[in-house]
């Protein structure tokens with residue numbers, strides 16, 4: 001299934017999901033950043049606000065209940081943020097959710 005890394009928050013997600021449902025990625029407000037000198041025994045992290053957050057939920061077209069589409073008929077999203085990067089489908093970690 002197509003996998004992506006969000007260029008704004010570095011989150012990795014699949015769309016559609018394993019069960020076939022579609023998924024709209026929305027960046028969290030903050031992310032955890034590891035600080036220099038951090039170890040597994042003594043983790044040192046801080047929260048960092050995510051600038052230019054991505055929000056893939058469809059953009060509503062006025063009050064019609066419909067969504068805005070581009071010239072190809074694809075739904076427009078609320079905010080592209082910094083975009084996303086398509087990942088190879090068989091990178092390590094992809095099998096974690098397959099039971």
Ligand SMILES: [Zn+2]
Nearest residue numbers: 006009011027
């Ligand atoms: Zn994101």
